[in-house]
Amino acid sequence: MYRDILKKTGTYSLATFASRAASFLLLPVYTRFLSPADYGIMELLDVTMNVVGLLVGTRISQALFYFYFAATNKQEKERYVSTSFAGAALVGVLYACLTLPAAPALSGLVFGSRQYGSYLRLVFLGFAFLLPLEVGLCYMRARGCARQYVGATVGNLGVNIVLTLILIVGFGWGVKGMLTGSLVSSMLLASLVAWKSLAPIQFSFNTRILFRLLWYSAPLGLSGLAVFLIHYGDRMFLRSSVSLTDLGIYSLAYKIGMVIANVHAPFLLHWNAQVCAIMRRPEGERVYVRTCTYVTAALTLVAVGLSIFIQPVLRVMAGPAFFPAAALVPWLAAAYVIRALGAHLQGVFVASGRPGLEARVNTVGSLACLAAYAVLIPRFKLWGAVAATVIGFTVILVYGFWEAQRVRAFQFEYGRLARIASFGIATVGLFQWVRPANMWTQAALGCLFSGAFLAAVWAACLDSEERSSVARALSEVRQKMFSRKETADVVA
Numbered sequence: 001m002y003r004d005i006l007k008k009t010g011t012y013s014l015a016t017f018a019s020r021a022a023s024f025l026l027l028p029v030y031t032r033f034l035s036p037a038d039y040g041i042m043e044l045l046d047v048t049m050n051v052v053g054l055l056v057g058t059r060i061s062q063a064l065f066y067f068y069f070a071a072t073n074k075q076e077k078e079r080y081v082s083t084s085f086a087g088a089a090l091v092g093v094l095y096a097c098l099t100l101p102a103a104p105a106l107s108g109l110v111f112g113s114r115q116y117g118s119y120l121r122l123v124f125l126g127f128a129f130l131l132p133l134e135v136g137l138c139y140m141r142a143r144g145c146a147r148q149y150v151g152a153t154v155g156n157l158g159v160n161i162v163l164t165l166i167l168i169v170g171f172g173w174g175v176k177g178m179l180t181g182s183l184v185s186s187m188l189l190a191s192l193v194a195w196k197s198l199a200p201i202q203f204s205f206n207t208r209i210l211f212r213l214l215w216y217s218a219p220l221g222l223s224g225l226a227v228f229l230i231h232y233g234d235r236m237f238l239r240s241s242v243s244l245t246d247l248g249i250y251s252l253a254y255k256i257g258m259v260i261a262n263v264h265a266p267f268l269l270h271w272n273a274q275v276c277a278i279m280r281r282p283e284g285e286r287v288y289v290r291t292c293t294y295v296t297a298a299l300t301l302v303a304v305g306l307s308i309f310i311q312p313v314l315r316v317m318a319g320p321a322f323f324p325a326a327a328l329v330p331w332l333a334a335a336y337v338i339r340a341l342g343a344h345l346q347g348v349f350v351a352s353g354r355p356g357l358e359a360r361v362n363t364v365g366s367l368a369c370l371a372a373y374a375v376l377i378p379r380f381k382l383w384g385a386v387a388a389t390v391i392g393f394t395v396i397l398v399y400g401f402w403e404a405q406r407v408r409a410f411q412f413e414y415g416r417l418a419r420i421a422s423f424g425i426a427t428v429g430l431f432q433w434v435r436p437a438n439m440w441t442q443a444a445l446g447c448l449f450s451g452a453f454l455a456a457v458w459a460a461c462l463d464s465e466e467r468s469s470v471a472r473a474l475s476e477v478r479q480k481m482f483s484r485k486e487t488a489d490v491v492a
Contacts (some may be wrong), residue, residue, distance in 0.1 A: 002309040003473070005270060005291065009408040011146035013266035015153040020262070026165075033168045038175050041116065045179075048110050049123050050228060052099065059220035060088050061134040062272070063213045066353055068142045069122055069209050069276040076344040078201040085194055090137045090210075092128035100123040120149070122179035129186045136193030141273035149269070152193060160185035217357035226359070227364035230392045233370055234385040239375040250382045252318070253325035256306060263302050266339045267295065272350065279351035285410060291414045292344050293420075297457055299340050300424040303333040303392055307428045308446040312439050328386055330428055335390045357403050365396030379394025416461050423460070427453040 035041075064084045071077040099106075103124065104117035140149040160181050167177030238247055271291070277285050307330035314326055342365075349357045369392025376384030404410075431449045436442060458467065 001292070002287070002294070002469075005071065005267075007269040008146045009267045011150055013271040015150045015435055016262065016266050016271075018154050018157055022161060022436075026161065028170070033172070034174060034178075035386050041111075041119065041175050042178065045109055045116075045119060045175075047232070048120065048128055049398070050104070051225075053127060057144035059217035059224070060084060060091065060131070060213050062140040062220055064135060064138050065273055066216060066276050066350060067209075067213065068139075070353070075202070079206055080213075081201060082198060082203045082210060083206050084135045084213060085132055085137075085206045087130040087197060087213055092131040094220075095131070096125060096128040117176060121181050121184055122176070126179070126183040126186050129183070129190045132194055133186060133190035136190070136197050139197050140267060142191075142323065144270075146270065154191060156189040159188060175297060180445075202472050203292065216353070216355055219355040223359040223362040226362035229236050229366045230369045230389065230409040233366075234373055234377070234388065236374045238382070239384055241377050242381050246382055249322060249325045250328065250385060252322055254332055256310065256325070256329050257336055259306060260299055260302055260333050260336035260340065264295070264343075265337075268343070271344075271347070275347040276351045279347075288347065289410055292341070293353050293416050293461075294376040295342060295344060296337070296417055297420050298462065299337045300420050301450075301453065302458075303330070303337050304424050304427050305446075305450055306330070306333045308431050308449055309443065311435075312443045312446070315439050327353060328382060331386045331390060335386070335393050338390070338397050339393040341402050342393060345400045345404045346398070348407050348410075351430065352407050354407060357407065360398040361396055361403055363452055365392050368392055368395040409474065420457060423456045425455055427456075 057116065061084065064080060066137055068077055071080055097452035098492045100121050103120040104114040107116040108114045110116075114336055117251045137149060137152065139153070163184055164178050167181055171177065174182065194370075234250075235247070238250060242250070275288075278287055281287070310326045310329045311323070313324055318325075342361075344359045346361065349355060349361075372388030372391045376388050378384070380387065426488075429447050431445065434445070436445065462470070
């Protein structure tokens with residue numbers, strides 16, 4: 001079970017890596033053919049699409065996970081799948097009908113000018129196609145088709161990049177080219193995924209099922225909006241309390257801290273799709289609890305690495321003006337480890353068919369975070385924003401734990417979780433205490449301290465069976481690598 005989770009997580013990570021790599025490699029092209037103002041427009045368009053999408057409530061694809069595994073036979077599963085596709089397409093049409101005519105007015109609200117209405121129309125039209133596409137991708141995840149998912153997302157990325165480059169570089173369309181490329185690639189992939197998904201099954205549309213899907217998904221939109229406010233609400237308060245320079249330092253630190261979320265994302269792609277099935281198995285409780293421990297250990301290791309190596313990295317990748325971001329990164333990384341644990345606990349709500357509890361927990365955490373932003377940022381500036389983020393995610397974790405235990409009580413491995421957290425805090429604290437001024441010495445000492453953390457987790461947090469399993473897995477990986485090398489040598 002754990003090996004399958006790790007394997008699927010590794011496969012899903014290819015899609016995440018491809019997206020990040022493409023963004024990095026295309027940065028020189030985009031910065032040459034797009035102005036800073038164009039980047040500002042794209043940022044506002046992205047935020048607008050996310051907010052409108054959350055307000056409309058478009059989580060029907062995630063509702064499919066619960067009902068797909070709750071279905072008792074193949075015919076019932078097919079009814080839920082086909083109705084999900086039809087429902088997503090219907091919502092997409094209604095969404096387009098509502099937003100397209102309102103685009104000029106929304107442009108005036110967002111940009112202070114109605115001239116960007118055509119951009120918003122492209123964004124809204126693309127989002128309408130994104131709804132059935134997301135259903136198809138979630139259907140792949142529910143069936144455990146990680147390779148198909150990666151193939152579809154990477155293929156979509158490739159088509160998007162080619163079209164965007166043609167329209168930006170060849171035709172000079174700028175922002176319009178990026179939006180058009182995204183729209184066309186979404187249309188093509190949505191059509192392909194729908195055909196591949198629906199062709200093998202008997203299509204049927206059931207209004208009762210659609211109502212159940214929409215009713216289940218409605219709180220998830222509220223939940224997403226609450227988390228969105230935690231992620232972006234600090235910028236609203238910081239804008240009037242700090243200089244643009246300080247805001248830039250905070251933004252860089254926040255993006256680095258969110259590496260934790262980026263590392264966690266491939267695991268969530270598999271886990272959120274399969275948690276309903278896992279919890280129905282006889283060993284489901286043990287897998288759920290043990291996976292929580294493993295995720296905590298892995299993300300704590302990443303957080304320790306970020307905290308230890310951030311100063312050498314900033315010295316290489318950024319100018320001296322950004323060096324103060326190093327002090328903020330460890331706390332933001334810790335905040336996102338806390339966020340990941342809270343998200344894991346909310347798997348109980350998904351598996352139990354209680355999405356309203358997820359919305360309630362995230363809303364309470366969001367309100368606590370916004371209150372902390374309002375109180376702490378005017379007084380403590382950047383550190384107030386960091387503290388408020390930690391507070392918001394901690395409230396989600398604590399309140400989510402209390403609600404989850406009321407739904408279904410689990411005996412988590414509290415001792416091991418406490419040791420992992422203690423080792424992580426001690427490792428970062430000792431490193432900060434003895435940290436030398438020289439960059440290369442910092443890097444060398446960072447390797448030593450990271451190794452010490454791994455050794456402590458290995459010795460004090462894993463039992464003999466787990467250590468043997470890890471050793472066997474590493475041995476298999478080593479054998480495969482040598483086998484491939486030998487094969488390549490023979491061919492050469």
